[in-house]
Amino acid sequence: MRDSRFMRMLGLLFAVVLGAALITGCGSTKDDSDSSGGGGSAASADAGKADTSAAIKKGLKVVVMPKQLGNPYEELEDKGTVAAIEETGGSAKIQGPTDAGASSQVSLLRSITQQKPDAIVLAANDPNAIAPVLKQAMQRGVKVVTQDSDAAKDARQIFINQATTQSIGVQLAKQAKSTAGTGEIAVLSATANAPNQNAWIKIMKAELQKPEYQGLKLVKVAYGDDDDQKSFQQAQGLLSAYPNLKSIISPTTVGIAAAARYVSGSKYKGKVAITGLGTPNQMRKFVKDGTVSEFALWNPEDVGYLGGYAAAALASGQISGKQGESFKAGKLGTKTIGADGEIVLGPPTTFTKDNIDKFDF
Amino acid sequence: MSTVATTPTGSAPDRTPGVVRTEDSLLKKVLGRWETLILVLIAVVFAIGSGISSEFLTGESLTTGSSDFTEYAILALPLTLIIATGEIDLSVASVLALSSALMGYLWNQGLPMEAILPICIVAGAVCGLINGWLVTGLGLPSLAVTIGTMALFRGLAFVILGDESVTDFPTDYTDWAFGNFGGTVVPNTIVLFLVLAAIFAVVLHRTPFGRSIFAIGANKEAARFSGLRVNRTQLKLFVLSGAIAALAGILLTLRNSTAAGNVGTGFELTAIAAVVLGGVSIFGGSGTIGGVILALILLGGIQKALNLDPDISTYWVNIVFGILLIGSVLGPNLAARFREARRTRNRGARPFRPGRPAAAPSGPEGEGNTDA
Numbered sequence: 001m002r003d004s005r006f007m008r009m010l011g012l013l014f015a016v017v018l019g020a021a022l023i024t025g026c027g028s029t030k031d032d033s034d035s036s037g038g039g040g041s042a043a044s045a046d047a048g049k050a051d052t053s054a055a056i057k058k059g060l061k062v063v064v065m066p067k068q069l070g071n072p073y074e075e076l077e078d079k080g081t082v083a084a085i086e087e088t089g090g091s092a093k094i095q096g097p098t099d100a101g102a103s104s105q106v107s108l109l110r111s112i113t114q115q116k117p118d119a120i121v122l123a124a125n126d127p128n129a130i131a132p133v134l135k136q137a138m139q140r141g142v143k144v145v146t147q148d149s150d151a152a153k154d155a156r157q158i159f160i161n162q163a164t165t166q167s168i169g170v171q172l173a174k175q176a177k178s179t180a181g182t183g184e185i186a187v188l189s190a191t192a193n194a195p196n197q198n199a200w201i202k203i204m205k206a207e208l209q210k211p212e213y214q215g216l217k218l219v220k221v222a223y224g225d226d227d228d229q230k231s232f233q234q235a236q237g238l239l240s241a242y243p244n245l246k247s248i249i250s251p252t253t254v255g256i257a258a259a260a261r262y263v264s265g266s267k268y269k270g271k272v273a274i275t276g277l278g279t280p281n282q283m284r285k286f287v288k289d290g291t292v293s294e295f296a297l298w299n300p301e302d303v304g305y306l307g308g309y310a311a312a313a314l315a316s317g318q319i320s321g322k323q324g325e326s327f328k329a330g331k332l333g334t335k336t337i338g339a340d341g342e343i344v345l346g347p348p349t350t351f352t353k354d355n356i357d358k359f360d361f
Numbered sequence: 362m363s364t365v366a367t368t369p370t371g372s373a374p375d376r377t378p379g380v381v382r383t384e385d386s387l388l389k390k391v392l393g394r395w396e397t398l399i400l401v402l403i404a405v406v407f408a409i410g411s412g413i414s415s416e417f418l419t420g421e422s423l424t425t426g427s428s429d430f431t432e433y434a435i436l437a438l439p440l441t442l443i444i445a446t447g448e449i450d451l452s453v454a455s456v457l458a459l460s461s462a463l464m465g466y467l468w469n470q471g472l473p474m475e476a477i478l479p480i481c482i483v484a485g486a487v488c489g490l491i492n493g494w495l496v497t498g499l500g501l502p503s504l505a506v507t508i509g510t511m512a513l514f515r516g517l518a519f520v521i522l523g524d525e526s527v528t529d530f531p532t533d534y535t536d537w538a539f540g541n542f543g544g545t546v547v548p549n550t551i552v553l554f555l556v557l558a559a560i561f562a563v564v565l566h567r568t569p570f571g572r573s574i575f576a577i578g579a580n581k582e583a584a585r586f587s588g589l590r591v592n593r594t595q596l597k598l599f600v601l602s603g604a605i606a607a608l609a610g611i612l613l614t615l616r617n618s619t620a621a622g623n624v625g626t627g628f629e630l631t632a633i634a635a636v637v638l639g640g641v642s643i644f645g646g647s648g649t650i651g652g653v654i655l656a657l658i659l660l661g662g663i664q665k666a667l668n669l670d671p672d673i674s675t676y677w678v679n680i681v682f683g684i685l686l687i688g689s690v691l692g693p694n695l696a697a698r699f700r701e702a703r704r705t706r707n708r709g710a711r712p713f714r715p716g717r718p719a720a721a722p723s724g725p726e727g728e729g730n731t732d733a
Contacts, residue, residue: 063671069674069675069676093671093672095668095671095674095675096675097675098675098676098679099626099627100623101621101623101624101625101626102526102617102619102621102623102624103613103617103619103621103624103625104626106429106617107425107429107664107668108668108675110425110429111425111665111668111669112668112671114414114416114419114421114422114425114669115414115416115669115671117671126526126619126621127528128526128528128618128619129526129528129617129618129619129621131618132535132539132617132618
């Protein structure tokens with residue numbers, strides 16, 4: 001008897017749930033044409049025309065949002081953004097979620113919109129989950145800049161891209177040339193199907209076909225799976241299999257550190273060059289002991305710095321986010337907005353023993 | 362114990378007489394007025410909140426603050442029932458994520474929303490059935506079982522959808538989940554929650570089924586000997602919890618128009634915090650839906666107030682929630698020790714049972730009387 005009562009209650013509950021769902025729409029499937037990514041209205045309000053001669057406004061209020069609090073890379077970016085806003089005479093506050101889930105930024109962004117800042121600079125955890133609330137913010141005149149990780153194109157005015165795939169591939173080829181000169185080189189990558197690394201290596205290979213790289217021979221692409229121990233063993237394997245190797249190029253921060261550690265403690269030290277993408281703090285001792293002469297990475301602080309200046313220029317009406325507009329970005333010089341409101345930071349920074357002590361990340 | 366009726370919903374029943382009968386009147390009053398304490402805290406938070414930002418006491422804050430709490434609130438309803446029986450379900454947030462991932466997967470397969478929604482809820486109910494069977498069928502402790510299924514269901518969510526996210530849900534649905542009820546500032550999802558809360562309140566406080574929940578929580582053996590089908594009741598509650606968690610997953614997915622396997626991490630903790638803070642004894646046997654709704658308002662107010670101040674790190678929301686949760690378990694516990702100490706002094710030796718402060722008949726609500 002009690003059971004049937006319970007079942008009726010449960011049935012009622014389901015009926016309410018389904019009823020509520022059914023009332024709101026009938027027969028919609030993925031193929032319907034009117035489906036779109038957001039609850040908010042899609043119009044993005046461009047606040048009038050851009051006036052490139054307008055001065056940067058003083059006292060701008062900007063909120064900076066990382067993907068997640070406590071992520072060291074994101075903290076560097078945000079440090080750059082805060083520095084840029086303070087240079088323009090404004091104030092920037094950092095507010096971020098405590099986890100990096102797809103929807104973790106949404107509720108915080110709603111509260112930030114209510115604070116009515118002049119601009120929001122953020123790295124998106126998910127391009128679409130935050131799109132409706134960002135659109136709402138833009139409708140209220142809040143300028144939205146994404147950096148490092150983009151939101152849906154119509155949910156922000158400007159995206160700061162740290163580096164294009166092309167520029168990294170070209171950079172790796174240049175490093176191969178400057179460390180090896182001529183002779184055999186090898187690549188120590190992450191996993192065999194890592195999309196970033198594979199795209200970079202592909203461009204690097206194409207670049208090596210050019211006449212200025214004549215005499216360089218890529219003998220092997222090895223995979224250390226971004227695992228320190230495995231990368232170490234792969235570096236060891238490469239050097240015993242190819243005794244004439246001049247340089248190992250590792251486009252992953254794990255691989256380059258492991259290879260440098262192996263070489264610095266082996267008879268190959270000083271004979272085989274290690275280069276690629278790494279962080280200064282990780283590589284400092286190998287640069288100091290002569291194992292590594294140069295390596296590269298984009299500077300996360302510069303990514304944030306550029307995002308800060310883009311936000312200030314937007315909020316001051318200097319730019320509106322359209323392709324071809326340009327603005328002064330402090331120490332980074334004049335930057336121009338590319339297609340889809342994207343600004344590329346530029347080629348990665350090269351670190352050598354002369355400049356490595358200026359960086360701390 | 363007479364403040365439940367003042368909840369903004371007006372739907373939470375108040376069936377316990379406000380009269381305190383036993384001789385420990387001072388203590389009983391303090392414990393008995395748990396909802397009063399929460400109401401005072403709500404007033405404090407709202408006063409601080411309006412000091413933090415002029416945006417705090419606005420319709421928009423109500424809209425955004427409450428819709429952000431939809432999922433916690435909905436998860437808290439079946440959890441109230443489960444915790445009142447002395448069990449726990451830690452897997453609710455993972456069921457929520459599984460439901461979201463399944464929704465995204467099925468949508469990608471081209472199924473209509475009208476088919477996807479019931480499938481997700483049934484899938485959630487199946488998850489609950491697994492929990493319930495492990496707990497009641499095999500007699501395993503619910504804490505261990507649901508820690509295991511918490512990882513299991515979350516893992517399944519990633520298996521179903523991988524690390525991608527699905528976003529092209531129909532605007533009819535997302536607009537509903539994003540929108541407000543009529544022309545008011547109350548979100549549609551909160552109206553749905555209030556309807557569910559009313560049903561849960563009636564079931565828990567007005568039906569024999571509800572009485573049996575408290576009886577089981579107060580003393581499982583006694584409940585069994587008095588002819589209650591303990592396992593069967595608990596199995597049903599776990600199934601219910603799974604189905605409701607799946608519903609919460611659907612709402613979260615529609616509200617953000619994004620289905621992903623990594624949504625809702627840690628939601629179970631906020632939902633459980635609301636239940637315990639709402640005066641439901643973590644040892645079972647007592648509690649009210651009204652108290653839980655008040656606790657949700659308190660936690661929602663705290664989150665909104667802290668988020669409106671850019672100088673306050675988001676970590677503080679977690680810190681304050683944690684302190685309140687500990688306080689809500691510790692408070693009655695200390696009070697019970699104090700009472701035992703007094704009794705011992707007055708009447709000589711009397712067995713003290715540490716760790717069961719909310720022992721059946723004298724729980725904070727007095728709601729757990731099993732002599733009915």
